[in-house]
Amino acid sequence: MKSWLKVLVLVVVITLPLGGCFKSPEEKAAEQAAEELSKVFGDLAKLSEEGEMNPEDSLKGFMELGMEMEQSEFEGQESLDVPSNFPSELLYKSNAKVTSVSDTSSDDYIYVSLTVKTTDSADEVKNFYKALLKDGGNWKVTGESSSAGYYSLDAQTLDDVEDYRSLDVDVYSNEYSKLVEINLYYSN
Numbered sequence: 159m160k161s162w163l164k165v166l167v168l169v170v171v172i173t174l175p176l177g178g179c180f181k182s183p184e185e186k187a188a189e190q191a192a193e194e195l196s197k198v199f200g201d202l203a204k205l206s207e208e209g210e211m212n213p214e215d216s217l218k219g220f221m222e223l224g225m226e227m228e229q230s231e232f233e234g235q236e237s238l239d240v241p242s243n244f245p246s247e248l249l250y251k252s253n254a255k256v257t258s259v260s261d262t263s264s265d266d267y268i269y270v271s272l273t274v275k276t277t278d279s280a281d282e283v284k285n286f287y288k289a290l291l292k293d294g295g296n297w298k299v300t301g302e303s304s305s306a307g308y309y310s311l312d313a314q315t316l317d318d319v320e321d322y323r324s325l326d327v328d329v330y331s332n333e334y335s336k337l338v339e340i341n342l343y344y345s346n
Contacts, residue, residue: 221334229336232275243346244270248325250286250340253277268346273339280331280338284309287327297325307332321346 237255240246243263249256249272258273276283284304291297291313301312309329315322326343 225334225336229277232277232337240272241270243268244272244344245323248290248342248344250274250276250278250283252282252286254340268344270342270344272342272344274342275337275339277337280307280309280329283329283338283340284311287311287329291325291327 232255235255235257238257238259240249240256241259241261241263243261254274254276256272257275258271260271262269288311291299291311296315297313298316299311299313301310303310307330309327311327312324313327314324323344323346326341328341328343330339330341
């Protein structure tokens with residue numbers, strides 16, 4: 159991130175004295191480069207009225223650019239295949255892609271962990287799993303916690319169900335990303 163800021167500062171420093179009417183080819187090229195950077199980085203290349211970069215706008219611009227790049231990469235990414243021993247009803251599917259899969263199951267035991275990313279909000283994900291695993295169905299919520307940018311829900315099948323299963327759901331979000339990450343840990 160610092161190298162982009164250095165390049166941007168260098169371009170700005172080069173273009174500031176070039177405000178005159180008579181410009182050499184080098185000056186015109188530098189001005190054109192600054193215009194291109196302005197198009198790419200939006201508010202990042204804006205100068206304050208005193209001719210100095212506004213650090214707050216620059217940081218905000220870098221964060222927006224990073225979030226846009228992350229979302230663009232996510233949209234171009236293919237979702238990974240989910241192992242057949244993972245119950246499909248437990249998978250969050252709305253605007254989501256599976257980005258990581260681990261299946262360490264054996265003949266006697268199933269253990270699958272998935273990482274799913276979505277453009278939906280953390281509240282939408284949280285509400286989906288709360289409704290899916292609510293008490294009164296085949297699942298019993300055994301633990302729930304939350305803090306800024308984090309939500310966790312642990313559930314297991316009821317004691318009288320012959321086929322014991324457990325699911326741990328961790329949901330992460332932060333202000334520097336447009337994506338919500340869901341970690342699912344399923345065992346049987």
